[in-house]
Structures are given as C-alpha cells and as structure tokens.
Amino acid sequence: MNISSSLLFFFSALGAFNGLLLSGYLLLTKPRTISNTFLSLLLLMISVRITKSVFFFFNPQLAGEFLQVGLAACFLIGPFLYFYCTSQQNKLSTLWLSWHWQLGLLTICMLATIWLVPYSRDSHNWHIIFKVINHVWLCFILMSAYVLRPIFIQWWRDKKLVDASDITAISVFVGVSLIWMAYFTSRYTSYIAGALSFSVVLYFNLMFFVLRRKALSAAPIEKYSDKKIDDKQAQQHISQLQTLLNEQHLYKDAQLTLSKVAKRMGVSSPYLSQLLNDNMKVTFTHFINEYRIELAKEMLKTNTKKVDDIADECGFNSTSTFYAVFKKHVQMTPSAFRKNAL
Known part of the structure; x- marks a missing residue:
C-alpha cells in the first residue's frame, strides 16, 4: 500500500472509529434519553457500514459474512434517523405504529433476508437487495424531513436557528443525507466516497459545536431585571x-x-x-x-x-x-x- 492509499485508508477509517466511540459515549452517558439512544444506534449503524466499505475497498476478497453485516447495518440507518428525529420533536407517541413494533418488524425482515439469502452463496441477488436498501434509506430520509419541517420553516423564516437541539437534529439529518448521496452516486465517483463523507461530516459537526460552545460561553450574561413586569x-x-x-x-x-x-x-x-x-x-x-x-x-x-x-x-x-x-x-x-x- 503506497502513501496515498495509506492516507486514504487512515482518513476514511478514522471517521468510523470515532463514530463507534461517540456511539458508546452517547449510550453510556447520563442522563440517558431516548433521542440520545437513537442517535447512538444511528452512529453505530453508520460506523459498521463505513467500516465494511473501507475494508472492502482495500481488500475486495473479504468474507461474505462481513460484507453482509455491513449491508444489513445500512438497512437500519434510515429507521434510526427517523426515530431520532421523531423523538427530538417529541412525536414518538403519535406514530401510527409504535417504534418498538416498527423496529422489531424491520429487524425481522433484515434477519430473514440474511438467513434466506446469504451473501456468500448468492452475491448476485445482494446487488438487488442493496438497491432496495438504498431506496428504503431514502424513504426514511424523506419521512425525517417531514418530521423536521417545523424546524426548516423556522429556519427559513428567521434565517437562523438558536435552539441547540434543533441545530443538532438538522446537522444529523443533513449529514446522513450527504452520506446517502455519496453512496448512491458512488458508481460515478468512488466507492470510498461514502466513508470519506462520514469523516468530513462527523468532524465538521464536532468542530461546529465546539466553536459554538466557546462563543456561547464568551457571550455576556443578561442580568435579572429588578423592575416588576407589568x-x-x-x-x-x-x-x-x-x-x-x-x-x-x-x-x-x-x-x-x-x-x-x-x-x-x-x-x-x-x-x-x-x-x-x-x-x-x-x-x-x-x-x-x-x-x-x-x-x-x-x-x-x-x-x-x-x-x-x-x-x-x-x-x-x-x-x-x-x-x-x-x-x-x-x-x-x-x-x-x-x-x-x-
């Protein structure tokens, strides 16, 4: 592996590694909220998918079971994005079917596909399944956009967002959408584009939130008024x-x-x-x-x-x-x- 390939491997794998660390941090940090749990699982699924992409790109002879795990994780990225956005908007209780049931049914479908159509024996059909997974992912992205529409409307009206949870939700949504776009267009660009896009999105968001926290901590604190409110x-x-x-x-x-x-x-x-x-x-x-x-x-x-x-x-x-x-x-x-x- 030459220097350019080594650097490409390092930067593409770095995002997946840190995504796994961030996923564990969110899952173990208290207070543990349902939205943080969904965000943690979303990062876990993306990181598994990215890890598969990185190793397959540099070693196409990987075992079929490893490839199948990565593609299966890809199937759950969209649902976890949707559940995260829904929980951020406090709308989990309004779902037509409980998220427990939705996630359970999706998991059963995923496991049944793995059992009935193993990648090592039927890789041709997995090319078709992969296209289905990408379209399912896109459907959940569109559903998430619909859930987040009040934030988009506020953003368009006020030209800014000030609520930290709203900013986080939009950042996660845009990041996942960009990763989907990178994978969907990889046939015209490069297969490793999805992994690199995750690294870029992850570190851009981390840098943004660090700088925002510093700006907020440096802002003057408004004092409590002594004047009685009319x-x-x-x-x-x-x-x-x-x-x-x-x-x-x-x-x-x-x-x-x-x-x-x-x-x-x-x-x-x-x-x-x-x-x-x-x-x-x-x-x-x-x-x-x-x-x-x-x-x-x-x-x-x-x-x-x-x-x-x-x-x-x-x-x-x-x-x-x-x-x-x-x-x-x-x-x-x-x-x-x-x-x-x-």
Whole structure:
C-alpha cells in the first residue's frame, strides 16, 4: 500500500472509529434519553457500514459474512434517523405504529433476508437487495424531513436557528443525507466516497459545536431585571407560555431548559425566569413538572404501558426521578395511583 492509499485508508477509517466511540459515549452517558439512544444506534449503524466499505475497498476478497453485516447495518440507518428525529420533536407517541413494533418488524425482515439469502452463496441477488436498501434509506430520509419541517420553516423564516437541539437534529439529518448521496452516486465517483463523507461530516459537526460552545460561553450574561413586569404584559406572556406547552407539548422533551422555552416565546431567559418566579410564584422546574405529572396521571389511568415507558414519554430523564417527582406532587407512587384509579 503506497502513501496515498495509506492516507486514504487512515482518513476514511478514522471517521468510523470515532463514530463507534461517540456511539458508546452517547449510550453510556447520563442522563440517558431516548433521542440520545437513537442517535447512538444511528452512529453505530453508520460506523459498521463505513467500516465494511473501507475494508472492502482495500481488500475486495473479504468474507461474505462481513460484507453482509455491513449491508444489513445500512438497512437500519434510515429507521434510526427517523426515530431520532421523531423523538427530538417529541412525536414518538403519535406514530401510527409504535417504534418498538416498527423496529422489531424491520429487524425481522433484515434477519430473514440474511438467513434466506446469504451473501456468500448468492452475491448476485445482494446487488438487488442493496438497491432496495438504498431506496428504503431514502424513504426514511424523506419521512425525517417531514418530521423536521417545523424546524426548516423556522429556519427559513428567521434565517437562523438558536435552539441547540434543533441545530443538532438538522446537522444529523443533513449529514446522513450527504452520506446517502455519496453512496448512491458512488458508481460515478468512488466507492470510498461514502466513508470519506462520514469523516468530513462527523468532524465538521464536532468542530461546529465546539466553536459554538466557546462563543456561547464568551457571550455576556443578561442580568435579572429588578423592575416588576407589568400585570397586563405578564398575563399575555403567561397565556402565550401555557398555549405553547399545551399545543406543542414541549414538556415531553427531557432536555427542555428555561432558555429553550424563552427562545420559543421570543423573550430572554432572565425575563421568563422573573415571570415564573415573581408573577406565577413557581420555579421553572416545578412548572414544567406539573404538566408532566398531569400527563402521567392521565396515562396511568387510561393505558397499560409500563411505568418506565410513561416516565420517558412524559419527559423525565429517569424512572427514579419520575417516582420522586410524582410522589412529591400526588403524595403516592405511580403504581399506587394506577391501582387506585382502576
């Protein structure tokens, strides 16, 4: 292997290696949220797919089983992108079929294909299957774009995005779309283009978020105002806040912060904090948890989902936090509440 080939191998494999590390980091870091879990699995599938591409490019005599694993991982990239985008928009509970069932059925289809059409024995048909996988991937990209349309509309209207979770979702969506495009057009360019595009996308996004964090940390902090908010103005913003939570269900986001809500309302974080503390006599955390607990009570009364799943859908980072907050608000555990409600 000459120097240029060695460099090509290094840079194309570097993205896959770091993608695996980042996937593990997201999966193990607390608080563990459903969106981070989907993002971790998405990175894992891409990294496995990229690893297969890199080694096959430099060693076309690879075992068929290894190639088949890479192509199978490619089949799940689209679904995990869709589930990630849906969870970021707090819309998992609105899916026509539970994500558990969707993922289970897709996995069964993938395993059945591997079992019935092994690559080592029927590589010709896998060229057809690969085309099907690419089109399935594209379908999920389009579905993800539809889920993210409110963010795209806001981006087009305001010419910028300020919410970190929105920026992350768009970055992931664009990155996965570019990787799909690189693989789809590889017959006209190079097979290794997909692997190189992943490395470029991954490091570009990491650099962007590092620089953005530095810029935010260097920004001046706006001080809490000593001036009392006018009652009429306060009432308007309280109504706006309640409408925002009731209609968009922001409280289902486990990573919801005061600054995120303030940005959605078009006010500063100190102003919203003052509005809650002075005019509503409540902290931000307590205010949001009231909405979460009301939703949890309704779900405990009307369905048979596990308490862990209810806690996740209501926006709690962990089941233990859900139990503690629920007992504080309702004076009993979720299990006891469900038993009394039945």
